[in-house]
Amino acid sequence: MDCKILSIMCVGLAIYLVFGGVIFHFLEQPNESETRQITRDTQFEFLRNFSCVSNEQFEQLIQTVIKAYDQGIIATNSTDSASNWDVAASIFFSTTVVTTIGYGHISPATSGGQVFFIFYALFGIPFTAIILGGIGGQLLKLRNKLKEKALKGNTKQNEKTKNIVMVVAVIVVGLIIFVFLPAILFSLVQQWSYGTALYYTFVTLTTVGFGDYVAGIDTNISGFGSQVVYRLFVALWILMGLSWLAGLLSQFQDMLESRIEKNADKILNKNEVSAESENKKEHSNNTSSTELSTVKSTNM
Structure with a gap:
């Protein structure tokens, strides 16, 4: 890509980031x-109703609950909830690592787990990126083959x-298969609203992975x-x-880069034509001045 482009x-990215930051600020801070x-009101009300509990004891309880939550344990059902580190849950966690989603709902708490995670991610992330890119490329090839068959013998229009x-068909079918239908399942199994389930699918598939909602x-x-x-x-x-x-x-990126390069080339060509026109005009003025000087000297 050209340096100017x-x-x-x-x-443009800097402006976009500032724009997003300002909008999120006004939407979320209130x-x-x-x-x-x-x-604060809940804490005050609790301590007032249960005066036998000191503020220090209450803070200690809160810290214990927060520590458990950071490890993916919900305090209200910690005794009967499924383990976050059974085989299936661990495979799910591995998937979030190599796809860089990183929900943050659980993370390795042991030294061995943390060391293993470093090496596992170093190899797994690029390996998965290559595979996902390859699958995406194959899907694009399939789309192109279908497009060639559909466009055979047609006019340019x-x-x-x-x-x-x-x-449009590829986008719509993909949205139905990977967004709208899974969102129905998530809303039923996780007991979320359908809007929340759609939000989760988008956050996951874009690998943003806030971790505020996690399926499973x-x-x-x-x-x-x-x-x-x-x-x-x-x-x-997630993988599919x-x-x-x-x-x-990848297709949208190619289209966007092509459009930007075309527009940039038009602007650059326009500037070059304008500069060339100015040079010709200046050259013409200089020539006229020279001819006028020659005529004057001849008359003298």
Whole structure:
């Protein structure tokens, strides 16, 4: 990519980041302030109703609950909830590591686990990226083959229309398979609203992975076997969904870069033509001045 184009894109990214930060600030800070106030009021009310509990004891209880939550243990059901480190849950965790989603709902707490994680991630992340890119590439090849068959023997106008239809079809089918249908399952199993489930699918497949919602935790599924199958399904969904999205984003990136380069070339060519026109005009003026001087000297 040309340095000038890259510079323009960097400035655009900076503006985009500032824009996002300002919008999130105004949307989220009032809610945070309200939550802080509710938390303070709840703490005060508890200590007033249970005067036998000191403020230090209450703080110690809160710290214990927070520490447990940081390790993926929900204090309200810690005795009967499924383990976060059974085989299925550990495979799900490994999936979030190599795909760089990193929900943050659980993390290695032992020294051995932390050391193993470093080497596991160093090899697993690039290896997975290559595989996902390869699968995405194969999906694009399949789309291109279908497009060639659909466009065979058509005029340029029909080709353009069918090409747009093909791209839209790939997007819509992918959204149905990897976003809308899984969101229905998540809303039923996790007892989320459908809007929350859609939010989770988007956060996951874009690898943002906030960790505020995580499939496989606190479900209404009973039975160890069913929970194992569900968690393995979520891991498979993540891998396949990321492959689809990788191919889609690659295509959009190519289209965007092509459009930016075309527009940049137009601007650069326009500037060059303008500069060339100015040079010709200046040269013409200089020539006229020279001719006028020659005529004057001849008359003298």
